[in-house]
Amino acid sequence: MYGCTLWTPSLLNTPLKMTKDSEVDMKDVELNELDPEKQPMTGEGQTVGGEKNGSVKVKVSEEEAAFTGLSKEELMKVAGTPGWVRTRWVLLILFWLGWVGMLAGAIVIIVQAPRCKPIPEMHWWNEGPLYQISDPEAFSDGLADVPKKLDNINQLKVKGLVLGPLHTVQADNSNTLDLKTIDPSQGTEADLDEILEKAHKKGISVVLDLTPNYLGASPWFSNAVLNDIVNDVEVAAKHWLDRGFDGIKIADLASAPNALDWSSLQGNDTEDAKKKLLMGVVKGVSATELSQLVNGSSADLVLSDLLSTNSQGGQRINALDSLHSQQRSLAWGLGAAEGEQLSKRAASQALIRLHQLLLFTMPGTPVFSYGDEIGLQMQGDKSPKMVWDIEKEPEEGANVNETSDAQRKEFVAVRNWFKSLSDLRGKERSLLHGDYYSLQSSASSLSFLRSWDQSDRFITAVNWGSATETLQLKLPPTDEMKLPESATVKVSTDPELAVDSTVPLDKVTLAPGQGVLLHFPYTG
Template identity: 70%
Template sequence: MNKDTEIDMKEVELNELDPEKQPMTGDGQAAGGEKNGSVKLKVPEDEVTFTGLSKEELMKVAGTPGWVRTRWVLLVLFWLGWVGMLAGAIVIIVRAPRCKPIPTMNWWNDGPLYQISDLEAFSEGLKGVEAKLDEINKLKVKGLVLGPLHTVQEDQPNTLNLQQIDPTQGNQDALVAVLEKAHKKGISVVLDLTPNYRGASPWFTPGDVGDVMDKVKAAAEHWLDLGVDGIKVSDLTVATNSLDWSKLREAVQGNRTDNTKSRALMGVVEGVSPAEVSQLINTTGVDLVLSDLLSSKKEGKGRIMAMDTLHSQQRSLGWGLGAAQQDQLSKQAATPALIRLYQLLLFTMPGTPVFTYGDEIGLQAVGAESPKMVWDIEEKPAEGEAVNETAEAQREERVAVRTWFKSLSDLRGKERSLLHGDYYPLSSSTSSLSFLRVWDQSERFITAVNWGATAETLQFKLALTGSTEGLELPERAKVKLSTDKDQEVDSMVDLDKITLAPGQAVLLQFPYAG
């Protein structure tokens, strides 16, 4: 077979398709006369590559009237858009509600104070206080009030030594250890220097006040140099009438600057009116006044009137039930329900709540002696161990009261309306009261309590005054905390009226509506 024949045979093989590759239209040739399987490619003779305009060409085009007009239009649109956005931002800023400036706060305004008058009953003296600081810190207290710790014989001014710690309470090194550990946890420490704390009169006799005040001033300087954050004295009315009161003030409050932590001068008054408390705050320069007004004013109307008089001075006002006498709250709140009620009231009133050790678990005082603090209340009976049902019920109640206390302390520290908000009375009766706490654009809170023996219906009503202009109550509010089983947490209640069972309290919450 010659070469030409071989080429023809190969061409025939290439043109023959497998049966499955035959066209569906038949076995004829494809349109256009091409053979099946053949691909025709058209290769341009001269391939043109676009390289863009040169600089000279661009400048020539850019100078044309059409492009000049286009650029000006785009430039004008850009600046109009920019000016429009700027004007819109200005309008938003101007029309937006202005935030109210936060008032100047000191550490004694930031949370509750916790009094430990009998350190031995609390936990074996100063060393015990140091050991229990972790537990105290869980309560989110901002200050400890310790003592009095100094040595003195009852009604004997010549035995007074305000710079010597009673050996039954500890020693100076132990106090320094308490200060160091407390400061690491953000807790300040106030030392009670009430001179004649075991006697009939805190300042001995009227003739002794001048000499005793000099000793208190010297002791204040000594303990403040050691790291104490404040000084407390009782019977503030007598102390401030002394000609040497200004010297004590200077010793405690001197050298204050914006960059230093303020040291507190704290005083206690008993049996005085709200107006007299207000005058003491205004005229004596004392930082914090703790009164017994909540104890002495037994009716809701009296308590509301006291708050009406003093709420504007809340950053210098301390509230307690029994705290002025260094008694446990349970001495006047005889039932677990009332203990919870007064804890809620103290944490939401305008001012600093002051508690005595054991108040967080409802510790009961028996007789005149300081009650022994109860620890390890979280320990449940071991499995299989015989259970004293009465003791177990008491343990569980203490755990529940402490949980309630901690939730209130935590809430007060977070919510501006409760921390330093404005106060507005809503209602009061012989055995009940309610009030509103408001701060600027923050959540609002209503406290309602009924410490009476019968159920009571409270009707909330804002007095029409200049201070309440623009302030309105909504139709409904959410239950934030409650001791009343009929007022479940997170449920919604109508604010036209609310009924509380005997000895019950509720904290209601509603949002700011701008």
Template identity: 70%
Template structure:
């Protein structure tokens, strides 16, 4: 048997073994003599495939007049489109309103300052203050003003030691630890070096001012060398008139170079006019002046005049209510609605708000008590089995609400340029109410309106003709506190600016957008 025959026989055997190759119906064949299940495909003998144009063919076509014209048209359209986009971008840039340059801001301008005159009453001493830094950081506090902490007996100059901390308040090692932790949280620390803080006159007697300033200078060098960010002194008028004042100024403000953190020289003045405060800012070189103008001037007209006089110097102004005497705000603002009102006023006025510890919860000293004990854990609700006194629980809830209000104001001021360093325009004032506008460039605008009187009052807002500044017809209520007026002013509602009626002790903050 030859080789071809063997191959044919193997194919027959495989076909018989593979069921898929067996006919699907009987033994018969399909029509046309083809086996059932088989498909015949006709493959064209001459298959044509497209291989594109050769280089010679492309060059021949590209040189024709039609393609030359098409290429030129496309090239011209490309460059015209590109030039059009460039011209459009230039027009947008030229016509866009210029951004107003941001003024120089120092750390004491960026948020509220928080005074702790008695560290023991606040948190059981220096170590306790360090433990409470997180609480103060939540309030967006930018600076702590501690003390006075030095040792001295009232009106006894020979016992003055400005470089020794009263051991009841803490010690130097604890202060250094406090400074390190505060700086990590972005909080600066100022020491109050008012010499005779326990006596009648801050500088003992007029004849001793020069000698006492020499001691303050030495103490300032010592504490600044340990990392303190500034010093504060009371009765600033007396100190700044001393021949030694320029030396103290050089100690605190000297060696200021670009990129280094500035150390603050802070002074406190009382019972002087807005014009005199302005003059001190211009002539003394002080970084921040805290005055009692807000507490000594009880009428809205007087307060507006003070702001009118001083607003251009706002980065050198500190505002407080009772803060010049280390007193709590609640000593003047006797009700929760008035506490909210003055918190709103301080956070929106042109300048740095200065608070005394406990102002955020309406803390008040008991009769005869100079330094009230700070209250902590106010958010801790009583347990179910615990006996609850209704008055105490109501007071706790009110403190929680006041702290929340304080935090919202502090947070808003830190975010909004109009409130942080914006321009100021008076809108209205009366014996018991006032209103003013704060704005900056293209940022949101804000209107403060407050009525600390005992009766409802209607405020008719009026803006003096000012280029580029005008009031809209309506504004949205951003914050509201106190007894609502007959014209309801709830948060997010829209009010007409023609007339705003405020209830007794009511304060509102209105917001409206910039329109170019």
């Protein structure tokens, strides 16, 4: 064995005697030392040079790190080269070509697009149904209670409330006529002021019935005093219009069509002052006479009894055919012209719904008497008492009369039907002021088409007879408008015609006392 001296930390500063054997041992020690790269990266110490284990320092010269880009002179020199000049011109030309192309495309689209048909002149009485309260005592507890019922009325989407007559007069005695004084049994002027205030806040206009001799045999007394009565009506009309009423209604317009100087009392339909309505009622006239009366009188809206006196489908269609062009001056009702409920002429709930559908889709303003919205039945010639709180369910455990509860539920169903039709008419331009085209009719049925410009088209078909009717709905071959092969059910009283189902127009079958409203889109 060779002798050797161990290399220890304590001998670092001690001179060693180097022998051949010791040189070999020193090499072994150096080989046994771990390279810095193989040192464990524990972070507990630092490697030679003060760097942490595993970290690497790369020194980059300051000349290499600094980047200043091109100078202005260099940029100008590059930008002026032929290649960049050509590139800029190409991009500029492409931009303007694209812009001109888009402009030309927009012009072509505008030119080729179908023109929108101008909306006809509409007044507030053309925008929704009118609701008549001829007997405030039967409607509620007199005029004082009417404001409490306006929320209920507003849900029906009515545009006008027609009150009265309410003035003081004795039957057939013109000397007792006082058109400016409210009958104390009806209410007070303060009640009227409250009705006006609350109705206007809800967007409901209020019309006052000033029919002079409303309790007697003739609405205008006699021809001997006609001129004096007309003058009294004009003075009273100005009085009530100044108080805030939005219109005046008079009966038997045909007796004095040219006597009323209404133009001086009407306002302009502007943002500050909407036009005042003169509403006249006529009974027992033909469609031709009604058309002449509309053109010859100063009335803005004329309500007739044509639907009541003409019960045949052909007669009703003929009336619509001759009057539809005057629809913004015409009002329709079944019983409304006589101040009676619809139920007097439509005895069943099915017929009440059918005629509500008819009135809401005909060209013109629908007019209803109070109670028509629930199918209130008349009892003789006496005004029926209005039924309220029909949606209130009986308390749990309470004794319930099955007949009364079934009647209540029927009232609710008819009212919901009424509300849906009123809402639909207000939203659809074809129903609100659209064109009219008659389709097939029979003794107890009729059908017609309503359309407006690019809006959905609607077809009304009703059968008030006692037998099933099958209608073939088609337009004359000479007509420019064409009907599709089928249409979709919008609303229906017939259980066999479900909503959203498709019906072929060449075979629309309606059960007795049923009606349907079909629709199809505009196709261009």
